[in-house]
Amino acid sequence: MKLSSKNIETRLDTVYDAIVVGGGMGGLSAAIYLARYGLKCLIVEKGKGRSLWMQDLRNYVGLDPETPGRDILNHSTKQAIEWGADHLRGYVEEVTDEGETFAVRVKLGKKDSTYPIFRSKYLIAASGVIDKLPPLDNMQNVYDYAGYTLHVCMICDGFDMWDQKAVVIAGTEGQIGAAFVLNWFTPYISVLTHGLCEVGDEMKQKLADHGYPLYEAPIAKFHGENHKMSGIELTDGTLIEATTGLINMGSIYHNHYLKNIEGLEWNGENLVTNDMAQTSHDRIFALGDLKQGLNQVSIAVADGTLAATQIWRNIRRASEPRKWDENIAQVTTSV
């Protein structure tokens, strides 16, 4: 059921089997499985996730390559709700481990916000990441190209950059390294730091060895039209010809609500999980971009399958077997 401030009262006494933080591809996969295992689950979706920005999804089996993320999210949310999942648009502020249950405090509404608390036996962290973009005064100029010809994922979109003149936009010296991998798809690479970091002599030499020009002045503006980039103008007046680019400035992780929970093993900002997407906390699972591994839709979707299945196994194994109801006859006849 779609929940909102108008009907959440009906769910405040519910102990969900699982609350899924994040209604992206991984969270929706988990919810579809949980619902089809007959388990009660609530998806809390803040909106504006990474997959909403995808203008196409070209490497996911079964979908038209041009399908935008927004359409898949809408379709899959409907899919999850139809199988029985609850879905709430809200922002998970805090999760408290109460031992048998989690208390999940959700902020509802931007104005006159309310802060209902929902409870569940298991928690699925599927709130993902969002890519850092170069901070320009006019962010609309960035949005005009990001997700179209200015990419954030080389695995997803390297193919579409083949032999084009490309820029790599990095925020740290380490992030410049992506240029040497992007070389597989195109050797025509210029590296931009947007004035965000110092570049040491060793890296400068490596870039020179590869023939990659380095531009350290901040970006003033992306040029192009209809989401098709043609070049980048820097604040020092330089105009670099480029029809595509890779932004490699790291990610913002939506994992703040897990930071006070004891017993979670982290690797940087990623959660360490086992082969069933279970974290080191036996009632918390982590999917997709929040855990270690490839940031790919197919991986997040499989993680959702794994987490939901393990939660079902745990709950089922702890349950008493159901009995054949005496009122329902076991009918056999002879033919």
Place this chain on the structure above:
Amino acid sequence: MKLSSKNIETRLDTVYDAIVVGGGMGGLSAAIYLARYGLKCLIVEKGKGRSLWMQDLRNYVGLDPETPGRDILNHSTKQAIEWGADHLRGYVEEVTDEGETFAVRVKLGKKDSTYPIFRSKYLIAASGVIDKLPPLDNMQNVYDYAGYTLHVCMICDGFDMWDQKAVVIAGTEGQIGAAFVLNWFTPYISVLTHGLCEVGDEMKQKLADHGYPLYEAPIAKFHGENHKMSGIELTDGTLIEATTGLINMGSIYHNHYLKNIEGLEWNGENLVTNDMAQTSHDRIFALGDLKQGLNQVSIAVADGTLAATQIWRNIRRASEPRKWDENIAQVTTSV
């Protein structure tokens, strides 16, 4: 490109980056990724795989729940070919490890077969399993219900059996155990052995404790219409009322072509793989139902992503960096 006996000549001298044995969901996912990494791959598909039998796919994010397996396979095959994969309808008879390459011998055509040999650096085993069905004289009677109301996968279809009168059809005493898991979805279970195994006293007692009738006579016929089961008739004349069922008779593994390859670690008929779907042989990957883990489309699709990505990493890391072509100017201007 779609290959057939008419145009394979053009590919007999090719050394593919990878040959994918099996064009189901996992193999197609691998091929889409490989092609989009710019790698040369060949899918060899024998037809009649497990997903072809699926009448719907209800738990895969982004697809309408009623989409039949046949449609998804056709769509995804087209998807893979459009990105640049080769696709051949044939049967992989034998794989020989030549050290740097594999020689893959394919049987083409049922009559007047030919046996071309293709070569690749990597091998992706994605040939899956097929479910064993109860052997009746009239197999069409089984096909009329299998995949519709007579299921082979509890994780996929348990939900659709909810509180219905169900049969579990097992071929060994161990396989009867599925009845105690199916109990989660319905407690109204009759167990049938189709006369294939002896059932010991301990299991008989356990079935009695759960209230599950046991029928050891062979199945004569499934009753129903329009793929909707209504009951099962046994050879001893008993008619059992049941509107759904789970066939749990094990699987036939399409892995014969791997049996003579040294260095592969097996767990029964499943290949042991690492977190990138790589087997213990560093140039062989295994996906989906052939490897240990859940037999789910979402898992196979993710496995394809992982295997293709690891192969790309291996090949890329062993390659020389590409150079900026002197004929392509690096254009900057001042504005």
